[in-house]
Amino acid sequence: MESEECVIARGAEAVIRTGTWHARPAAIKERVVKSYRRAELDSRLRTSRTKSEAQLMFQARKAGVRTPLIFDVDLHSCRIVMEFIEGISAKMALQDLPNRMQLAFEIGRRVGRLHRADIIHGDLTTSNIIFSGQEPCFIDFGLGERSGELERKGVDMHLLKEALVSAHSEHGGLYDAVASGYTEEYPEGEMVLSLVCDIEKRGRYN
Ligand SMILES: Nc1ncnc2c1ncn2[C@@H]1O[C@H](COP(=O)(O)OP(=O)(O)O)[C@@H](O)[C@H]1O
Numbered sequence: 630m631e632s633e634e635c636v637i638a639r640g641a642e643a644v645i646r647t648g649t650w651h652a653r654p655a656a657i658k659e660r661v662v663k664s665y666r667r668a669e670l671d672s673r674l675r676t677s678r679t680k681s682e683a684q685l686m687f688q689a690r691k692a693g694v695r696t697p698l699i700f701d702v703d704l705h706s707c708r709i710v711m712e713f714i715e716g717i718s719a720k721m722a723l724q725d726l727p728n729r730m731q732l733a734f735e736i737g738r739r740v741g742r743l744h745r746a747d748i749i750h751g752d753l754t755t756s757n758i759i760f761s762g763q764e765p766c767f768i769d770f771g772l773g774e775r776s777g778e779l780e781r782k783g784v785d786m787h788l789l790k791e792a793l794v795s796a797h798s799e800h801g802g803l804y805d806a807v808a809s810g811y812t813e814e815y816p817e818g819e820m821v822l823s824l825v826c827d828i829e830k831r832g833r834y835n
Pocket residue numbers: 637638639640641642643645656658697711712713714715756757768769770771
């Protein structure tokens with residue numbers, strides 16, 4: 630049913646392997662034991678993040694944001710078997726592709742849809758967005774949550790802005806493109822954007 634091939638990424642919490650699931654190309658994300666945490670806490674964290682990641686991926690999809698299809702979730706081994714997304718990371722796409730402003734705009738629209746549905750991604754960096762064609766696919770919801778709080782949305786957006794500015798400083802304007810896609814889908818997002826400015830000011834004076 631399921632077979633594993635090679636490791637494609639080894640993050641702080643999880644190992645991601647390629648594989649197949651009923652002959653379909655799959656990515657298998659497994660949260661591994663962290664021995665620096667007490668065993669009981671470790672197991673609770675791995676289980677709850679696996680569960681919440683799978684739920685948020687599903688909810689994001691319902692909100693109109695592409696996420697990998699979930700094939701299987703196993704809370705014992707803390708594994709999610711999902712569709713393998715063929716493409717390049719937004720980090721690369723926004724650096725190399727001539728249509729990067731349009732791609733940034735598309736990212737902003739998707740984040741607007743997430744926030745309109747009160748879905749906080751939790752780790753909105755350009756490594757967690759994969760472009761397959763023109764459409765961005767969002768992954769890595771393990772630190773996400775449901776919240777209607779504007780402040781949380783502001784923190785989400787601020788992280789994305791930082792990622793854009795630090796890795797793509799030579800292309801100023803990417804954040805503006807994200808912001809305009811964002812408010813197009815989520816007009817109340819204007820308030821979130823002004824919070825992003827507040828968060829930046831706080832960061833500067835602290
Ligand atoms: N469904 C997927 N399809 C293709 N690549 C994936 C998929 N899921 C994860 N990856 C790759 O593995 C990397 C790490 O996965 P991610 O879920 O972001 O874990 P981490 O929490 O360790 O950052 C991603 O940056 C991406 O390159």
